[in-house]
Amino acid sequence: xxxxxxxxxxxxxxxxxxxxxxxxxxxxxxxxxxxxxxxxxxxxxxxxxxxxxxxxxxxxxxxxxxxxxxxxxxxxxxxxxxxxxxxxxxxxxxxxxxxxxxxxxxxxxxxxxxxxxxxxxxxxxxxxxxxxxxxxxxxxxxxxxxxxxxxxxxxxxxxxxxxxxxxxxxxxxxxxxxxxxxxxxxxxxxxxxxxxxxxxxxxxxxxxxxxxxxxxxxx
Amino acid sequence: xxxxxxxxxxxxxxxxxxxxxxxxxxxxxxxxxxxxxxxxxxxxxxxxxxxxxxxxxxxxxxxxxxxxxxxxxxxxxxxxxxxxxxxxxxxxxxxxxxxxxxxxxxxxxxxxxxxxxxxxxxxxxxxxxxxxxxxxxxxxxxxxxxxxxxxxxxxxxxxxxxxxxxxxxxxxxxxxxxxxxxxxxxxxxxxxxxxxxxxxxxxxxxxxxxxxxxxxxxxxxxxxxxxxxxxxxxxxxxxx
Numbered sequence: 189x190x191x192x193x194x195x196x197x198x199x200x201x202x203x204x205x206x207x208x209x210x211x212x213x214x215x216x217x218x219x220x221x222x223x224x225x226x227x228x229x230x231x232x233x234x235x236x237x238x239x240x241x242x243x244x245x246x247x248x249x250x251x252x253x254x255x256x257x258x259x260x261x262x263x264x265x266x267x268x269x270x271x272x273x274x275x276x277x278x279x280x281x282x283x284x285x286x287x288x289x290x291x292x293x294x295x296x297x298x299x300x301x302x303x304x305x306x307x308x309x310x311x312x313x314x315x316x317x318x319x320x321x322x323x324x325x326x327x328x329x330x331x332x333x334x335x336x337x338x339x340x341x342x343x344x345x346x347x348x349x350x351x352x353x354x355x356x357x358x359x360x361x362x363x364x365x366x367x368x369x370x371x372x373x374x375x376x377x378x379x380x381x382x383x384x385x386x387x388x389x390x391x392x393x394x395x396x397x398x399x400x401x402x403x404x405x406x407x
Numbered sequence: 408x409x410x411x412x413x414x415x416x417x418x419x420x421x422x423x424x425x426x427x428x429x430x431x432x433x434x435x436x437x438x439x440x441x442x443x444x445x446x447x448x449x450x451x452x453x454x455x456x457x458x459x460x461x462x463x464x465x466x467x468x469x470x471x472x473x474x475x476x477x478x479x480x481x482x483x484x485x486x487x488x489x490x491x492x493x494x495x496x497x498x499x500x501x502x503x504x505x506x507x508x509x510x511x512x513x514x515x516x517x518x519x520x521x522x523x524x525x526x527x528x529x530x531x532x533x534x535x536x537x538x539x540x541x542x543x544x545x546x547x548x549x550x551x552x553x554x555x556x557x558x559x560x561x562x563x564x565x566x567x568x569x570x571x572x573x574x575x576x577x578x579x580x581x582x583x584x585x586x587x588x589x590x591x592x593x594x595x596x597x598x599x600x601x602x603x604x605x606x607x608x609x610x611x612x613x614x615x616x617x618x619x620x621x622x623x624x625x626x627x628x629x630x631x632x633x634x635x636x637x638x639x640x641x642x643x644x645x646x647x
Contacts, residue, residue, distance in 0.1 A: 306492055306494035309494065310488075310494035310496070311508075312457065313483055313486075313487075313488035313490075313557075314484075314507075314508035314556070314560060315480045316480075316507075316511055316512055320511050324507065324511070328498050329498055
């Protein structure tokens with residue numbers, strides 16, 4: 189095996205620049221997924237059956253089909269849907285956001301339902317209406333259940349974002365692939381990309397552990 | 408002031424309350440006792456509408472709270488409740504547990520709520536714990552905080568749902584003492600309890616429930632010395 193990392197040193201800044209692209213997509217998709225996930229989770233625990241049904245159907249579709257298919261559907265389907273082709277990174281943010289909303293809604297729903305029923309009863313007994321009881325009493329406690337799983341979801345999102353390569357977004361993965369093509373040697377740049385993803389995931393993991401510790405202070 | 412008229416409650420096909428009628432006067436302390444499954448907790452939970460009665464009426468200060476137009480939240484503000492398992496808010500400090508509802512629901516200012524909260528904590532003997540989180544307290548201390556939390560809303564009535572049943576035996580007394588003091592201030596109280604000694608000493612009246620029916624409604628003296636019904640005699644024999 190002859191690995192020659194030397195020849196890729198000049199290309200390193202180019203590959204590293206992809207981190208910004210990757211992070212931007214993950215960050216925006218994460219926010220979209222989180223906001224939409226919250227809304228869907230409230231649909232799921234709502235008294236109105238129709239809302240629950242809509243949210244369940246949404247989750248079922250987005251979990252039941254491949255992410256790469258959803259990505260391509262949104263990117264290549266946009267001209268027929270809205271009349272013009274959307275930006276690849278916009279398509280990436282949209283598809284990842286919509287997809288992770290399905291998973292996040294399940295995480296939040298389970299987290300809320302795991303909070304002791306006595307908590308909402310205690311709030312009710314004090315005359316606290318549903319909305320503030322949810323915001324001030326139930327959700328802060330649910331966050332303890334939600335956060336670790338949510339961090340996992342963001343880690344998955346970071347890794348899975350590599351598939352934006354297929355629609356030509358120049359993220360870390362795509363750049364490694366391009367550099368490999370220039371030098372007719374793919375092994376090293378892809379290893380470098382792997383290391384970059386691993387470090388990003390490790391940072392997220394440490395971050396998640398830190399937040400989790402903070403939340404457990406009152407236990 | 409609290410008037411129950413022919414109160415029924417069904418859970419699906421199960422008939423838990425089969426037509427309960429009674430009154431609780433201002434300042435009266437009523438002990439609700441009976442075997443488990445007799446419907447005593449359900450009866451108590453109907454009074455602040457944690458359970459919605461299937462049929463019958465509940466009047467509080469002349470207002471029919473079972474009426475559709477009634478603002479349930481408003482009713483609950485005036486009816487304090489203490490649970491068997493405390494249900495303190497674990498992510499809030501003891502003082503925050505006391506100040507949350509008055510500030511949120513009644514719009515009391517923070518400084519005012521904290522002043523009242525600290526006064527109440529002093530009354531239940533827990534001033535030193537004001538800035539601790541509930542998980543640092545013993546069961547008895549938690550229940551005293553829960554009582555103070557309910558009192559912070561300045562309710563007209565206090566409901567207690569087996570307040571000492573989840574406590575270690577040595578902590579029962581400190582909670583009962585707080586309740587006794589509260590009874591002496593003239594608070595109207597309804598207490599579901601298995602503490603017969605406490606019921607006999609503190610209650611003005613005893614309601615004995617069995618199978619969803621109000622079997623006896625009498626003074627503690629009468630109830631404990633010469634119960635009228637066979638079932639109450641049976642029950643007391645097992646308890647004492």
